[in-house]
Amino acid sequence: MSREHVDHRHIVTFADERVNLKRDDAKELREQANRLRDKLDSYLEEHPDFELRKILLSGSLAKGTALKSSSDVDLACYVSSAAAPRKMADLIEWLAQKLEKAFPNFKPEQIKRKTYSVAVTFVGTGNEIDVVPILYSGDPEWRGELISQDTGEPLMTSVPLHLEFIRKRKRVNEVHFAQLVRLIKFWAKLRKDEDEGFRFKSFMTELILAHLADAGCRLDDYPEALASFFNFLVTDGFRTTIAFSDYYDQSSCKPDGKPIRIWDPVNCENNVAKLYTNDNKVAIVDAAMETGDAIDSALRAISKGETLRYWRKVFGTTFDA
Numbered sequence: 001m002s003r004e005h006v007d008h009r010h011i012v013t014f015a016d017e018r019v020n021l022k023r024d025d026a027k028e029l030r031e032q033a034n035r036l037r038d039k040l041d042s043y044l045e046e047h048p049d050f051e052l053r054k055i056l057l058s059g060s061l062a063k064g065t066a067l068k069s070s071s072d073v074d075l076a077c078y079v080s081s082a083a084a085p086r087k088m089a090d091l092i093e094w095l096a097q098k099l100e101k102a103f104p105n106f107k108p109e110q111i112k113r114k115t116y117s118v119a120v121t122f123v124g125t126g127n128e129i130d131v132v133p134i135l136y137s138g139d140p141e142w143r144g145e146l147i148s149q150d151t152g153e154p155l156m157t158s159v160p161l162h163l164e165f166i167r168k169r170k171r172v173n174e175v176h177f178a179q180l181v182r183l184i185k186f187w188a189k190l191r192k193d194e195d196e197g198f199r200f201k202s203f204m205t206e207l208i209l210a211h212l213a214d215a216g217c218r219l220d221d222y223p224e225a226l227a228s229f230f231n232f233l234v235t236d237g238f239r240t241t242i243a244f245s246d247y248y249d250q251s252s253c254k255p256d257g258k259p260i261r262i263w264d265p266v267n268c269e270n271n272v273a274k275l276y277t278n279d280n281k282v283a284i285v286d287a288a289m290e291t292g293d294a295i296d297s298a299l300r301a302i303s304k305g306e307t308l309r310y311w312r313k314v315f316g317t318t319f320d321a
C-alpha cells in the first residue's frame with residue numbers, strides 16, 4: 001500500500017487544523033456552560049422547590065467530539081415532570097420563564113424560545129447555548145424524557161449514561177475514538193452541504209463506531225480505520241441491528257421493522273435511527289461506497305497529485321498534505 005504521500009500523521013495534522021474544535025475554544029465554551037450550571041445549582045440551594053432540577057453539559061462538547069465548524073453547545077436541563085407542561089410550546093415558554101427567573105442578570109434578548117429548546121446567548125462572546133429540556137421524575141441514574149431536537153417527542157433515555165458509554169469507548173481507544181468520530185462527522189457535514197436531503201446523525205456515527213470498536217476493529221491507524229468504517233457500511237448495508245449490552249440485555253431488544261436499527265445504549269425501545277427512510281439508508285450506503293473506493297484508490301495511487309485527489313473526495317478540497 002502506498003502511504004508515501006498521505007499517511008496516518010497527515011490525517012492527524014488535517015484534523016488538528018480543519019476538523020477539531022480548538023482546545024481553547026472548547027475550554028471557553030465548557031467554562032461558560034459550567035458557570036451557568038453552577039449559578040443554577042446555587043439558585044436551587046436557595047429555592048429547593050424550584051422545578052428545574054439540574055443542568056448538565058451534553059452533546060459533543062461534553063463528549064469531546066465537537067467540530068470546529070458546525071457543532072452546537074447543548075445543555076440538558078432536567079425539569080420536574082409533575083410540574084412542567086406537556087404541550088411543547090407551553091413547555092418551552094415555561095422553561096424560558098424559569099431560566100429568566102434563575103438568571104435575573106440576563107437581558108430578555110439573551111433568552112430565546114426555539115421550537116424544541118431555549119437558546120441562551122452570552123453577551124461578551126456571543127456564544128449560544130441550546131438548553132434542551134428533559135422531563136424528570138426522580139430516577140437515580142437520571143433517566144428521563146429527553147425532548148427530541150428532531151421531532152419534539154419525548155425519548156426515554158439517560159444523558160449521563162450516554163456520556164459514561166462514550167467515556168468507556170474513549171478509554172479503550174484513547175485519542176483515536178474521539179478523533180475518528182470527528183473525522184466521520186466532518187465527512188458527513190460535507191455530504192450534507194452538497195445534498196440537503198443527506199442525513200447522518202452525529203450520535204449514529206458514535207454508535208456505529210462503538211459497535212465496530214467493541215468488535216475489535218483497530219482505530220489507531222486512520223486510513224485503515226476509515227476504510228473499515230465505510231467498508232462496514234457498504235458490506236453490512238444496515239442489515240445488522242446495532243445494540244449494546246452496557247445497560248440492558250440485548251436479547252430483550254425487539255426489532256421495529258425500520259430500515260436502520262441502532263438502539264440507544266440505555267433504552268432498546270428507542271431506535272436512534274427511526275426517522276431514517278429507505279432512501280436515507282441508500283444514500284448513506286452509496287456515499288460510503290464512493291468514499292471507501294476513494295480511500296482504496298488513495299492508498300494505491302502512485303503520484304502525490306493522484307493521492308491528494310482521492311483524499312479530497314473524502315475530506316473535501318481543503319485537504320492537504
Ligand SMILES: Nc1ncnc2c1ncn2[C@@H]1O[C@H](COP(=O)(O)OP(=O)(O)OP(=O)(O)O)[C@@H](O)[C@H]1O
Binds near residue numbers: 061158159203204
Ligand atoms: N435519538 C436519540 N435518542 C436518545 N438520545 C439522543 C438522541 N439523539 C440525541 N440524543 C442525545 O443527545 C446528544 C447529542 O446529540 P448528537 O449526538 O446528535 O449531537 P452532538 O453529539 O452534540 O453532535 P454535533 O452537535 O457536533 O452534531 C447525544 O449524545 C445523546 O445523549
Ligand SMILES: [Mg+2]
Binds near residue numbers: 059060061072073074
Ligand atoms: Mg450538539
